[in-house]
Amino acid sequence: MTQDSNRKFAFFVCHHKPGPLFRDEIFTPIQVGAALAKAPLPQCVRDDEGENISSKNPSYCELTALYWMWKNVDAEYYGLFQYRRFLNFKRIGAPSNTFNDFSREKVEQLGWTRPKIEAVFQQYDIVTSPRWNVHPVGLGHLVMSNYDFYAKEHNIRDLDAVIEVVKNKYPDIFPFLLRYLYSERCTFANLMAMRSDYFKSYAEWLFDVLFEAEKAIDISGYDSYQKRVFGFLSERLCGAYIDYLKATRGARVAEAGVVFGVFAKPVTDxxxxxxxxxxxxxxxxxxxxxxxxxxxxxxxxxxxxxxxxxxxxxxxxxxxxxxxxxxxxxxxxxxxxxxxxxxxxxxxxxxxxxxxxxxxxxxxxxxxxxxxxxxxxxxxxxxxxxxxxxxxxxxxxxxxxxxxxxxxxxxxxxxxxxxxxxxxxxxxxxxxxxxxxxxxxxxxxxxxxxxxxxxxxxxxxxxxxxxxxxxxxxxxxxxxxxxxxxxxxxxxxxxxxxxxxxxxxxxxxxxxxxxxxxxxxxxxxxxxxxxxxxxxxxxxxxxxxxxxxxxxxxxxxxxxRGALARLAFNLTAWRWRNRDFARQFERRMRPRVKAIGRLFTSQA
CATH class of the missing domain: 3.90.550.10 (Spore Coat Polysaccharide Biosynthesis Protein SpsA; Chain A)
Known part of the structure; x- marks a missing residue:
């Protein structure tokens, strides 16, 4: 099955539970693990239609959407995002940030419009999330290699199995993988947008490697988090393959800031x-x-x-x-x-x-x-x-x-x-x-x-x-x-x-x-x-x-606190919470205060 055969941008956003979603001519929400879901998610396409690996979602995570896109969608550019993680197309290289809604203003602010995305891909073939220093959460001083970090967080034998597959089947890519794994920077979260030829070659290589490694990986004793093993492994494979594309095929690559969706409405009342x-x-x-x-x-x-x-x-x-x-x-x-x-x-x-x-x-x-x-x-x-x-x-x-x-x-x-x-x-x-x-x-x-x-x-x-x-x-x-x-x-x-x-x-x-x-x-x-x-x-x-x-x-x-102290505190607090208005008010009043001062000085 082929969807939208004349589509230029096919950017899919992974969802696994009900929540806020964004859909337009470029972005399409997709229900991942649909084959295992109790109920369909409204307004989402499903990753269990056509040729798919939807049932593998507990261990392949968002890769079930990537596989479905590869096998079922024709487009000039492909993109993979998650319901809480997007790339900022407004300005390449912008720092990571958060957002709380999909309002028209926010869509414009983050560059999720056709003109802006087209402008980006006039300059680049591949856009990914940044390569961040590899370290445990909150411990920026403890920088580690990709390999050592994987050994700390997961079962290193799984990564070793992938390394062995690439070494035996793809000797031309193997040096790029080794260099990436022993570097101290990594592209996390499998966020990407790619030109069609690069996307299809990446998907073909990625799933060939993972399916082969899967034969040697036993996840039967893993908890629900560690069972997401192939999603974790692909984070270590994606950057290495992009390095290979840059070096051998001249791919133009950019890193965009990640914007994290924060949708749990806080109590402000x-x-x-x-x-x-x-x-x-x-x-x-x-x-x-x-x-x-x-x-x-x-x-x-x-x-x-x-x-x-x-x-x-x-x-x-x-x-x-x-x-x-x-x-x-x-x-x-x-x-x-x-x-x-x-x-x-x-x-x-x-x-x-x-x-x-x-x-x-x-x-x-x-x-x-x-x-x-x-x-x-x-x-x-x-x-x-x-x-x-x-x-x-x-x-x-x-x-x-x-x-x-x-x-x-x-x-x-x-x-x-x-x-x-x-x-x-x-x-x-x-x-x-x-x-x-x-x-x-x-x-x-x-x-x-x-x-x-x-x-x-x-x-x-x-x-x-x-x-x-x-x-x-x-x-x-x-x-x-x-x-x-x-x-x-x-x-x-x-x-x-x-x-x-x-x-x-x-x-x-x-x-x-x-x-x-x-x-x-x-x-x-x-x-x-x-x-x-x-x-x-x-x-x-x-x-x-x-x-x-x-x-x-x-x-x-x-x-x-006495009455005067409470008044001073409340005035300071009000000024802080209304700081924009307070600054404007003070700017307007400053000349008048000076004039009054000069008046009293002259009278004295």
Whole structure:
């Protein structure tokens, strides 16, 4: 079957689930793995029609679309994209960026129009994504060769099988493959647009190599991620073949920036979230745990006011008869005044506060590679030693949070797990960086119920030390990485609403494990708001829609702001959020202010 025999541009966009799509005379959405799908995707062509390998999609990924294009479509130029990854044709060489919709303005902005694409292919025969330095996610300093990186991320025997096929069947291409594999740059994601003759020769060579290598590759024991092996292998083959085309056939090649689609609509309606929080306050205060609950914070003196706001919100959402002990782990900087102010927040006999000083130098062995995270975060690693022996578990909470529900609801039975925590806002990427199995959900340790009894029953110090030492080159998120390695597959998952991260309230371009439904529910009905990342609510430039909740509770503490201070903060915050208008207003007013100044000077 041949489609659109007179078509000039046949650019296909891979989809495997419902979502936003773009379709015009150039771009056509295609359902990949259609042979295995439960239902057809509207407005998509299917990769299981005509000659196809659609059933191989779990291991061939977007290559099932590439094969279908090769066998079933006639065009002058072919393109392969994914529903969240496109090339920017507006300006070749533009940096990578994100987009949130397929509006006419965005299509024009990214050059997805016939005139712009035609202009690009008057100069070039092949356009691909950039060749990026090869390194684990978030570790730009750890540059590796393609071969070594594949060995870290996947089964190197699979790449070796491909190398052997190319060596035996295509000796003229083999040197280009070796040079590419042992270079430190790679074209990822199989994004490309090619002139017909180059595309067809590439497809013929690629599938001949992969089908032959497939005979020697056993994926029966792979998880769902590693089963995508032939998609991973093709990323290492594409660049090598393009180098071959450039050297032997004079192909004109360009690299275009990648634009990443971010379509999960964030919650920006803070008013609705605040109404929901207000509605759940009374039920929160009715919940009572029939035992003493232990909550732990780790701070230095600079975080004392923020910890005060967190404690005020915690106490404002628990039962009046709840037995509660708050443990404050701190370094020598926490002043007697700050301790006194924190203690003054506890006004019920059922609540107690316990200050435990931790020598900061005890953690000099560990890295400090996040400027907005203090070294106090490492105090989580000694909870099993510094808390009283009778404390069998504790809820650890970062100080940059506000409670919106009763924290005692997560005083859960940990069973045989080391901890209970919520999925992280970029957990899929972090799991891959650390080489953890997909069965483990990478968690955010800012809210974490620690099983102190289990930790005391093993050599937790050695467990943490080995988790760091054996993976130190991959550590970028400090003790959170260490805890995820140490607690791999031994962590109970909490509902996301108990660690409602900041990216739930803005576009999140990271890969995460929770669903969009979970994200929306957590953002609108949070149990705990965690102001993650460097933009904090006490910073006037913070654009989090629940900034006011932080100040509502901060003003219940001795660190409350007076009316003038609040006015100055609000004016600074308004100016930042309306900075374009503010700049224009100030430019217009500057001559008038100077004129008034001159008037007063002359009168004097």
């Amino acid at each position: 803070g008013a609705q979230a605040l109404r929901n929080i207000e509605a759940q306050t009374a039920p929160a205060r009715d919940y009572l745990v029939p035992e003493r609950v232990h909550v732990t914070f780790a701070i230095d003196d600079t975080y004392a006011p923020h910890c005060g706001a967190a404690i005020a919100s915690l106490l404002g959402n628990i039962h009046e008869r709840q037995q509660l002990t708050i443990h404050i782990l701190h370094d020598e900087t926490l002043s007697p005044r700050s301790r006194g102010l924190l203690a003054s927040l506890l006004r019920r006999p059922e609540t107690q506060i316990d200050f435990i000083e931790i020598p900061a130098k005890d953690f000099d062995f560990f890295p400090n590679n996040r400027a907005h995270i203090s070294r106090a975060t490492y105090y989580r690693l000694v909870l099993h030693k510094v808390l009283p022996a009778e404390v069998k578990k504790t809820i650890y909470i970062d100080a940059d949070v506000i409670l919106a529900d009763n924290i005692c609801r997560i005083w859960v039975d940990l069973e045989d797990n080391f901890a209970a925590a919520c999925a992280d806002e970029g957990g899929v990427l972090q799991t891959r960086r650390l080489g953890l199995p997909l069965s483990h959900t990478y968690f955010n340790a800012g809210v974490c119920v620690f099983n102190l009894e289990k930790l005391r029953g093993c050599d937790a110090d050695l467990l943490y030390l080995e988790s760091y030492a054996y993976n130190r080159k991959l550590i970028s998120l400090q003790d959170q990485d260490i805890l995820n390695i140490a607690f791999c597959d031994k962590t109970k998952l909490l509902p996301l609403r108990w660690n409602a991260n900041a990216r739930l309230y803005r576009w999140n371009d990271l890969e995460y494990k929770y669903s969009e439904t979970e994200a929306q529910d957590a953002a609108l009905h949070p149990g705990l708001i965690h102001y993650t990342d460097s933009s904090k609510p006490w910073n006037p430039r913070c654009e989090h829609p629940l900034v006011s909740l932080y100040w509502r509770w901060r003003n219940e503490t001795p660190w409350r």
